[in-house]
Amino acid sequence: MVRGALAALSGLIAGLVALCVAELVSAAVRPEAGPVTAVGGAVIDRTPAPVKDFAVRNFGNDDKLVLQLGILALLAVFAMAVGVASLRYRKVASAAVLVFGAIGALAAVERPDGRLSDALPSVVGGLTACAVLYLLAGRLAFRPSPHGDRGTDGTTEDTNGTENAAASVDAQSPDAASVDAESVDAVTAGTDPGTFDRRGFVIAATAAAAASAGAGLLGRRLNASGAAEAAASRRTIVLPAPSSPARPVPAGADLKVRGLSSFTTPNKDFYRVDTALVVPRVDAGSWRLRIHGKGVTRPLTVDFQDLLQRKLIERDITLTCVSNEVGGPYVGNARWIGVPLADLLREAGVEPPSKGGRADQLVSRSVDGMTIGTPVEAVMDGRDAILAVGMNGEPLPFDHGFPVRMVVPGLYGYVSACKWLEDLELTTFADYDAYWVKRDWSREAPIKTQSRIDTPRPFASPKAGTVPVAGVAWAQHRGIERVEVRVDGGEWNPAKLAAEDSEDTWRQWMWEWPATSGSHTLEVRATDRDGDTQTDKRVGTVPNGATGWHSVVVAVD
Ligand SMILES: Nc1nc2c(c(=O)[nH]1)N[C@H]1C(S)=C(S)[C@@H](COP(=O)(O)O)O[C@H]1N2
Numbered sequence: 001m002v003r004g005a006l007a008a009l010s011g012l013i014a015g016l017v018a019l020c021v022a023e024l025v026s027a028a029v030r031p032e033a034g035p036v037t038a039v040g041g042a043v044i045d046r047t048p049a050p051v052k053d054f055a056v057r058n059f060g061n062d063d064k065l066v067l068q069l070g071i072l073a074l075l076a077v078f079a080m081a082v083g084v085a086s087l088r089y090r091k092v093a094s095a096a097v098l099v100f101g102a103i104g105a106l107a108a109v110e111r112p113d114g115r116l117s118d119a120l121p122s123v124v125g126g127l128t129a130c131a132v133l134y135l136l137a138g139r140l141a142f143r144p145s146p147h148g149d150r151g152t153d154g155t156t157e158d159t160n161g162t163e164n165a166a167a168s169v170d171a172q173s174p175d176a177a178s179v180d181a182e183s184v185d186a187v188t189a190g191t192d193p194g195t196f197d198r199r200g201f202v203i204a205a206t207a208a209a210a211a212s213a214g215a216g217l218l219g220r221r222l223n224a225s226g227a228a229e230a231a232a233s234r235r236t237i238v239l240p241a242p243s244s245p246a247r248p249v250p251a252g253a254d255l256k257v258r259g260l261s262s263f264t265t266p267n268k269d270f271y272r273v274d275t276a277l278v279v280p281r282v283d284a285g286s287w288r289l290r291i292h293g294k295g296v297t298r299p300l301t302v303d304f305q306d307l308l309q310r311k312l313i314e315r316d317i318t319l320t321c322v323s324n325e326v327g328g329p330y331v332g333n334a335r336w337i338g339v340p341l342a343d344l345l346r347e348a349g350v351e352p353p354s355k356g357g358r359a360d361q362l363v364s365r366s367v368d369g370m371t372i373g374t375p376v377e378a379v380m381d382g383r384d385a386i387l388a389v390g391m392n393g394e395p396l397p398f399d400h401g402f403p404v405r406m407v408v409p410g411l412y413g414y415v416s417a418c419k420w421l422e423d424l425e426l427t428t429f430a431d432y433d434a435y436w437v438k439r440d441w442s443r444e445a446p447i448k449t450q451s452r453i454d455t456p457r458p459f460a461s462p463k464a465g466t467v468p469v470a471g472v473a474w475a476q477h478r479g480i481e482r483v484e485v486r487v488d489g490g491e492w493n494p495a496k497l498a499a500e501d502s503e504d505t506w507r508q509w510m511w512e513w514p515a516t517s518g519s520h521t522l523e524v525r526a527t528d529r530d531g532d533t534q535t536d537k538r539v540g541t542v543p544n545g546a547t548g549w550h551s552v553v554v555a556v557d
């Protein structure tokens with residue numbers, strides 16, 4: 001019993017050793033190459049579209065933590081099982097640890113941004129853990145009791161490393177040392193069952209745990225210092241004044257209704273959707289962007305200072321995620337500052353397809369291997385497609401793509417808004433499928449006209465009388481023309497529209513509802529400047545965005 005528990009403990013210690021050593025090695029390679037991050041990332045990469053849709057909606061939040069805790073829990077269970085197995089099958093169990101190292105290594109290398117060196121943390125961690133388990137299992141092996149009748153050669157090491165359960169207890173054989181407790185008990189019933197090297201085990205286990213904790217802490221610290229340098233580089237940035245400032249937000253753009261989303265979304269409240277388990281912390285000082293590919297006559301490499309010295313524009317643009325359900329939260333509006341992307345492309349000699357350009361797809365690549373494909377035509381058709389360096393008056397937050405990201409009005413984020421950008425390649429849609437396109441999402445995805453009721457909340461119980469019904473509507477790059485509200489399937493009532501900031505931003509709306517007591521269903525629909533009214537047909541988010549009317553049920557008092 002005690003031996004069994006100690007064996008499980010050896011497994012856990014081996015697991016700890018693996019993770020801590022891997023953490024230390026990942027500090028030398030890069031933080032994202034750690035086994036838990038790599039396996040978690042590989043899980044995200046392999047998620048099929050409907051689950052991904054769930055994931056993309058949730059990974060921005062605590063689900064990333066849940067995923068990592070899940071991986072750790074599985075690892076712990078496996079580690080204990082291997083530990084227990086190591087009592088009988090010392091070599092096989094120790095070797096099994098290598099399998100897990102190999103899984104971590106493969107996951108790291110197979111990530112979209114994977115390199116061969118990313119295997120190192122898992123490989124070194126796995127090898128160390130394998131050795132530690134082998135050593136600890138050795139301490140737990142029976143050695144003949146000094147007073148017993150089972151031989152006196154004093155062998156405590158499993159020198160020939162047999163893995164059989166050896167029911168035969170040959171006192172002269174070194175195998176005796178690794179014989180399983182129960183079989184020894186059976187054979188030597190009534191005699192001294194022998195002992196194992198308790199003291200040796202405690203010393204070895206403590207040493208392994210302490211050494212790995214030290215390695216882990218050191219790794220943490222090294223990884224954190226990389227992040228600290230990036231943070232320092234962010235703090236020193238002073239964003240220049242834009243040569244083309246955004247016009248001030250019109251006074252009437254915010255209706256200031258209680259419960260209604262503010263017109264500008266503060267950075268801390270801005271939704272976050274990405275596949276990154278570790279938020280990339282790029283040092284702006286060493287950041288470079290390469291522009292190359294089909295039809296590029298002058299390939300460009302620019303650094304952060306180059307970007308800041310260019311003509312900067314400032315614009316309010318509403319970002320939306322394709323995975324936003326009808327009524328969902330994955331939409332936000334910010335004031336971005338950055339370099340017009342079309343300027344850079346023209347400098348590189350790129351022409352849009354309508355002017356004979358050879359590339360119709362611009363693939364943006366991030367430091368974490370995300371790839372996002374955007375139509376070159378859209379980027380160069382005069383809209384404010386920008387390489388953003390600032391968001392709401394500060395350098396981009398790390399979560400939102402520091403130091404540089406793309407923002408293209410009118411296109412869902414997964415086809416336009418690459419964060420932690422490091423590479424722009426001109427190619428064709430025929431030649432290359434970006435990350436989400438490989439996973440069943442559409443190649444091109446303009447944002448669909450949508451509207452959302454922010455207040456009253458579902459199942460609210462306002463008092464009968466005048467109840468403000470309010471929300472936001474968006475149809476980026478077309479603009480919102482009209483919003484209507486109806487109650488219980490009745491007539492559509494025109495809502496009051498807030499002042500328009502630009503056709504690239506959402507628009508608040510409000511309708512004063514003469515509410516009578518009882519349960520009621522509120523519905524909203526928007527019409528864009530092309531004259532198209534939102535369809536009531538409900539479709540899901542896959543493959544290019546949800547449609548349908550948002551509705552809210554309330555119980556008026
Ligand atoms: N590198 C990288 N960029 C990315 C993503 C990602 O997973 N990785 N997700 C995209 C998606 S799906 C959306 S909707 C937007 C969200 O941007 P935000 O997190 O700043 O709101 O970023 C886009 N850019």
Ligand SMILES: [Mo]
Nearest residue numbers: 321322413414
């Ligand atoms: Mo998205």
